[in-house]
Amino acid sequence: MAFTRAPGKHRRTRGTQRGTVRAAGVAALTGTGVIGSLAAPALAAEPAAAHTGLTPVVILGDEVADRIDAQAAAQHEAAREAAEAAARKAAEEQAREKAAKAAAEARAEKERAAREAERVRLNTFVSPIPGSYVSTGYKTGGAVWSSGSHTGVDFHAATGTPVQSVGIGTVVEAGWGGSYGNQVVIRMNDGTYTQYGHLSSIGVSVGQQVAAGQQIGLSGATGNVTGAHLHFEARTTAEYGSDLDPVAYLRAHGVGL
Numbered sequence: 001m002a003f004t005r006a007p008g009k010h011r012r013t014r015g016t017q018r019g020t021v022r023a024a025g026v027a028a029l030t031g032t033g034v035i036g037s038l039a040a041p042a043l044a045a046e047p048a049a050a051h052t053g054l055t056p057v058v059i060l061g062d063e064v065a066d067r068i069d070a071q072a073a074a075q076h077e078a079a080r081e082a083a084e085a086a087a088r089k090a091a092e093e094q095a096r097e098k099a100a101k102a103a104a105e106a107r108a109e110k111e112r113a114a115r116e117a118e119r120v121r122l123n124t125f126v127s128p129i130p131g132s133y134v135s136t137g138y139k140t141g142g143a144v145w146s147s148g149s150h151t152g153v154d155f156h157a158a159t160g161t162p163v164q165s166v167g168i169g170t171v172v173e174a175g176w177g178g179s180y181g182n183q184v185v186i187r188m189n190d191g192t193y194t195q196y197g198h199l200s201s202i203g204v205s206v207g208q209q210v211a212a213g214q215q216i217g218l219s220g221a222t223g224n225v226t227g228a229h230l231h232f233e234a235r236t237t238a239e240y241g242s243d244l245d246p247v248a249y250l251r252a253h254g255v256g257l
Contacts, residue, residue, distance in 0.1 A: 121168070123254075126213050128163055133257075134153045134257065136153060151240070154230065163230055166188075167189060168189040168212055172193070173206065181221075182217070184216050195232065232246055
C-alpha cells in the first residue's frame with residue numbers, strides 16, 4: 001500500500017534546525033552579557049526566520065561567532081595581563097619592604113656599633129708615659145715627703161719626655177703646684193682626678209677637654225725633687241690628701257703596668 005504525505009504538513013528544513021541551535025547559543029550568550037551591541041547588527045543581516053508556526057529563529061552568522069571568539073580571547077588575555085601585573089606589583093612591594101627592613105636593621109646596627117665605640121672611647125685609659133715604668137711606688141716611706149709617705153708613684157722619665165692624659169677629662173688645674181712644681185690636674189670622665197707633677201712645661205689650660213693619650217706637657221724636675229721624673233697621682237677629689245693607689249687605679253681601667 002502506498003502512503004502519501006498529509007496535506008498541510010511541513011517538515012523543518014536542515015537550515016531551520018541549524019538556526020534553532022544557533023538561536024539557543026545566542027540566547028545563552030545574551031544572558032551572560034557576551035552578546036550586546038556586537039551581535040545586533042550581524043543578526044539583522046541574517047535572513048529572516050522562516051514562519052513555520054514555531055518560535056522565530058535568529059540565525060547567527062559565522063562572522064559574528066568569530067568576533068565573539070576574538071572578544072572572549074581578548075578578555076582572557078586582558079585578565080591574564082592584569083593578573084601578571086598584580087603579581088609583579090606584589091613582588092615589587094615585597095622587595096621594597098624587605099629592602100626597607102634591611103636598611104633599618106643596618107642603621108640600627110651602625111648606631112649600636114657607634115654607641116659601643118663611644119663607650120669604649122670614654123672608658124679607655126693609657127699609661128701617662130708609654131713604655132716607662134714605676135721607679136718609686138705608692139706609700140713608700142721617707143723624710144723627703146711631708147706626709148711621711150709617697151702619695152703617688154713616680155714614672156721614670158728624662159726631662160722633656162712627653163706626658164699624656166691617662167683618659168678623657170677636663171683640666172681643672174694647670175700651673176705651679178708648690179712642691180709638685182709645674183702640675184696638671186684633670187677631672188676624669190668617671191668623676192675621679194689624676195695629677196701630673198714636676199713638669200718642665202705645660203701644654204694645656206684650665207677648662208680644656210683632653211682625650212686619652214693626648215699630650216698635656218713634658219716631664220721635668222720642677223718643685224721638690226732629686227731628679228727628673230713624672231709624679232702621678234689618682235685622687236677622689238682635686239685636692240691633696242684624697243689619693244688612691246695609682247697602679248691599682250690604672251690597672252682597674254685596663255692599663256697594664
